[in-house]
Amino acid sequence: MTKAGGVRTLPSEPAQARRFGRVRDAQATALLEDYVELIADLLADAGEARLVDIARRMGVAHPTAAKTINRLKRQGLAMSEPYRGIFLTEIGMQMAERARVRHRLVVRVLETLGVPTDVAEADAEGMEHYVSDVTGRAFMKFIDAYGQFGTIS
């Protein structure tokens, strides 16, 4: 456990700072991604996306959801008229579709690695937002190679 024993070497200062910066960027958009994905699902599944349902499914009080939806509107991702349901802009729908595809991909990878579906869904909900395009492509290759046979182990 001395200095000789541990191969542990810290990454270079700029490299590590860049990584943490990327994590902060991803974190900043994570909630927005979950909201647009949920709104798209509600629109597809129930025909409408009401504030109350969004709040209940997110597990937050309705003013919390209202504030986040206002942020979506400011960023040009969603729109709504007073006392009416929420809709997505073109940009919002594109973000939702990307989020949905990536969400399903992460769930499938975890399932293929032997993670039970409910745990896979729960963990994917957090992990998905930090999966880069490069990693996403590696995930797709893995699914193509092993996914159809079920589980790896």
Place this chain on the structure above:
Amino acid sequence: MTKAGGVRTLPSEPAQARRFGRVRDAQATALLEDYVELIADLLADAGEARLVDIARRMGVAHPTAAKTINRLKRQGLAMSEPYRGIFLTEIGMQMAERARVRHRLVVRVLETLGVPTDVAEADAEGMEHYVSDVTGRAFMKFIDAYGQFGTIS
């Protein structure tokens, strides 16, 4: 694309709310985990963990790091005397060790799936905080089965 075509079914409202709640919980501790992990690395590697180095490696201004370290102290994870370096409590060291192990595990899984090391390190920095124990065990089994031969694909 009609209702008949899409198999899309939303999870039950309570299940989905639980998932998002877990994501929020994990997010709340993510930054603390990264800080204790970094402090442990600095202590092991440089012999001391100075505020200035922590801030530079996190890529934030020093008052930001100072505030977070105060939070670590309040939570009983870190300690320090005025104008001196930062140390971890027993609890803090345990959290750091768990974070370090999980970090390396996630990186290895990504690498085994064919993700280049630098991308794996970057993505793992975000994903790691949402990997449950169950998923972690599945990751270990995967590494044991395929990790030693290098890459999967």
Place this chain on the structure above:
DNA sequence: TTTCAATTGTTGCCATGGCTACATGGTAAA
């Protein structure tokens, strides 16, 4: 020993993302 540059501490600002409490609007049942 003095001095000054680097480090640490502190204050105050902003945005985000939670909450409760209360006000307002819409609608279905009475």
Place this chain on the structure above:
DNA sequence: TTTACCATGTAGCCATGGCAACAATTGAAA
């Protein structure tokens, strides 16, 4: 057509996590 009830909007509170600006301390070089 009223009238409740439910949904939506709004205000104000708190903690987190970023920042810049300034104050105080330390320690090494002069």
